[in-house]
Amino acid sequence: MTFKQLGLAEPILKALEEEGYENPTPIQEQSIPILLKGKDLLGVAQTGTGKTAAFGIPILHHLYNSNNNSNGRRRIRALVVTPTRELAIQIDESFTAYGRHTGLRTTVIYGGVKQTKQVARLKQGVDILVATPGRLLDLVNQGYITFRDLEFVVLDEADQMLDMGFIHDIKKIIAQLPPKRQSLFFSATMPKSIVELSKKILGEFEQVTIKPQQATAEKVEQGVYFVSKGNKVDLLANLIKDRPGESVLVFSRTKHGANKIVKKLDQVDIKSAAIHGNKSQPQREAALGGFKEGRIQVLIATDIAARGIDVDQLSLVVNYDLPNVAETYVHRIGRTGRAHASGIALSFCENEERAYLRDIEKLIKQKIPVMDPHPEVEEEIEDKNAKPPKQQQRGRGGGGGGQRKPQNKKGNNNNRSRAPRRD
Structure with a gap:
């Protein structure tokens, strides 16, 4: 039509x-x-x-x-x-x-x-x-x-x-x-x-x-890194450096967390800006304008502030913190792969977030491929005694805890260390 x-x-x-x-x-x-x-x-x-x-x-x-x-x-x-x-x-x-x-x-x-x-x-x-x-x-x-x-x-x-x-x-x-x-x-x-x-x-x-799972499964290439909380920012910095000049949207669960990420990225010479409810309207407009125009490579956002962000050719969405509501994951990764485009979404998962990952995989009815550890960042070592977050202990779905290599299109286990890229 x-x-x-x-x-x-x-x-x-x-x-x-x-x-x-x-x-x-x-x-x-x-x-x-x-x-x-x-x-x-x-x-x-x-x-x-x-x-x-x-x-x-x-x-x-x-x-x-x-x-x-x-x-x-x-x-x-x-x-x-x-x-x-x-x-x-x-x-x-x-x-x-x-x-x-x-x-x-x-x-x-x-x-x-x-x-x-x-x-x-x-x-x-x-x-x-x-x-x-x-x-x-x-x-x-x-x-x-x-x-x-x-x-x-x-x-x-x-x-x-x-x-x-x-x-x-x-x-x-x-x-x-x-x-x-x-x-x-x-x-x-x-x-x-x-x-x-x-x-x-x-x-x-x-x-x-x-249905959200249609857009998620068909249009967005996904991956998850198991990484300790203390190593998340190093992993993020290395992924950004692997993609010079490409726009990256990063989701933080809290306003304070977003500001902290910006500060740490600045320490390794990566220009970024945060957008959340505590920012004034001029600050939010400046950050979003700089991101859309390419002057700022990385935008750190909370979920509420991210509604309304519409950026062409957005290369990568990163879930720095996994959301505690599975549907929010679908909204986040929908920032790339908009309309008929394809996109890439990567998530960081620490031990305490594994319950969130299981909820997400249950919602989208698919396993998210686990990425091999980045060569410059220590991987998360699963704590067998780690308990899921209190509000998420009931009604768990299937796995997501096992480490595996994501398959490439030919079925070989050759996708090593790096985020998936567009051809």
């Missing part, structure tokens, strides 16, 4: 062609026809599958075909709520790109910066508003934003909004929405809390689910 076969407005097709888009991804191919019919939608898909275009394109199509703001002040007719500043900025850029020939106006608001410029843009009138929950409610309460003209509402990355503690803000927003609207609800995972929240915003809806 091509975008032309979806019956989209000509200005949108022109913009998609300019962006180099010809064939929709699975989430887009399944979602866009449903949304063009005006139905509510519950979409379940990991980051990197093309969700923004899946909801952005049909919203632009509807707004363009019913544009009644030409003879008066623009009214906010579409609202997208998303958890992080970076993701909000990315969604705003996507709407602007896909709608460049429609005459529709999009703007973005988020906290961490003064509201003056954002309020000025709102006063000029906008058709589509992308917002983080806190700043949105602030400006609603101040009278700068009204929901009375909304026709389309999107909650994106809903699971992350709950993880970040936005549940009360989201409930306040939902309570103020007009009853007659098209609602779109996107989440990467579907725990019970997300199911309950979706019932509050959606009417009669259809559901599209893109």
Whole structure:
């Protein structure tokens, strides 16, 4: 299928062609026809599958075909709520790109910066508003934003909004929405809390689910190193030096850990930057901008801050700390292998993280190849008495503890010491 076969407005097709888009991804191919019919939608898909275009394109199509703001002040007719500043900025850029020939106006608001410029843009009138929950409610309460003209509402990355503690803000927003609207609800995972929240915003809806293990297994080459906690930074430094000039995204479990990694990499002359919730918005934008432009080779991120990072030609994702929630692993490695591209993801596993590794392998239904120890870094020696983390002691899946060599494509055990590379 091509975008032309979806019956989209000509200005949108022109913009998609300019962006180099010809064939929709699975989430887009399944979602866009449903949304063009005006139905509510519950979409379940990991980051990197093309969700923004899946909801952005049909919203632009509807707004363009019913544009009644030409003879008066623009009214906010579409609202997208998303958890992080970076993701909000990315969604705003996507709407602007896909709608460049429609005459529709999009703007973005988020906290961490003064509201003056954002309020000025709102006063000029906008058709589509992308917002983080806190700043949105602030400006609603101040009278700068009204929901009375909304026709389309999107909650994106809903699971992350709950993880970040936005549940009360989201409930306040939902309570103020007009009853007659098209609602779109996107989440990467579907725990019970997300199911309950979706019932509050959606009417009669259809559901599209893109299984995460499909993208993981087919598009991303994976590997795991067993390494002691004290040797992780040496292993990371050597892997980076093995890939001069290539972009590397590293995931840390904590903000403090991210800062510590940056400091240690700086000591061995590797330029890196951290991005997390304690960084100011200018600091986050500078770090992300430097990474996208290639001035910074390595970006260290926490999971929440990483939502919204969209970097072309990302060579490698490294799980410096394995996540304690298996689904998070899928999101992380989805930063490489985006859309139809391939990618490489490597994980560091210390003894106390082996339980997390077993959960991950159970979720993705495959064993992650164990890499031979890097020649310059001591490997992890498994402690047979090591206990799994307390919160992960129940319901364990299969192995992941045995040391083995990853097979190359011909089935030989020749893949030694180095991260897998693209051909």
